[in-house]
């Protein structure tokens with residue numbers, strides 16, 4: 082495997098498995114669907130942030146950090162996994178969680194990820210919707226510095242060049258699995274938010290010289306905005322890797338599956354979550370993987386893929402978020 086220019090520590094369980102979705106494939110008789118289980122990456126219920134945190138924490142340790150700061154929505158999976166990583170290596174952790182408008186559930190504010198954040202020993206700062214999270218972290222970092230701490234601030238989703246290296250590494254890991262298992266995929270479908278997963282994966286596959294289209298299902302933005310965000314980060318990553326830049330045609334996003342706002346519990350998401358659970362024993366989440374899988378099912382049903390193709394769904398985790406949506410997902 083290629084050696085990446087950034088150091089990493091080990092926080093996860095690798096490689097994550099590749100599995101066919103046998104009963105779903107049997108049901109729709111379309112393209113063959115497989116899943117890469119990044120929800121099984123380890124670190125407090127797993128998810129895609131484990132890979133990013135392996136690189137971010139190595140950098141934090143190099144810089145002598147004593148406390149990690151990061152931000153997200155109330156049910157941020159990135160915040161939960163950051164709290165777990167901090168606990169593992171013995172660093173402090175402060176989380177800046179923004180209330181999300183449009184979701185009134187009591188469980189949203191107290192259960193799921195935010196409950197786990199507290200168990201993991203993180204200090205949670207709750208901010209009203211629309212607050213500048215970066216400014217709040219910068220201010221707190223100043224206070225911590227003045228008190229003799231060394232703060233290390235990570236962006237929302239851990240999606241900077243360093244965090245994205247985790248998904249460059251995933252691209253290399255996948256290339257190796259495909260080769261060893263003599264498999265081939267015609268497309269990869271994933272949820273795309275802060276963009277590090279899609280950007281890193283594209284860069285990693287290019288580095289491994291594997292040409293599989295990556296389709297990002299957006300969770301809060303228009304395709305145009307999301308594609309620009311992914312492309313900018315992809316090019317930054319490729320600069321650091323000293324790799325030629327991929328053309329913008331490689332960045333593909335679909336925005337018709339997230340509903341009207343981030344975390345909107347759409348009927349399609351609910352159907353997708355129920356289907357994956359009841360036919361595969363696979364737990365998706367309401368905000369990311371449930372939306373992405375709803376998108377994949379819709380593309381399959383509308384004949385976007387040829388029935389002879391094999392499609393890989395990247396399961397990015399997030400299942401603790403299910404407990405925050407008990408009103409819409411449970412039976413009444």
Ligand SMILES: *Cc1c(COP(=O)(O)O)cnc(C)c1O
Pocket residue numbers: 128129130158159238240272273274275276277278279366369370397398399400
């Ligand atoms: C953060 C997250 C994503 C999106 O990954 P980005 O790198 O932010 O685009 C997808 N799925 C889950 C479960 C996540 O927590």
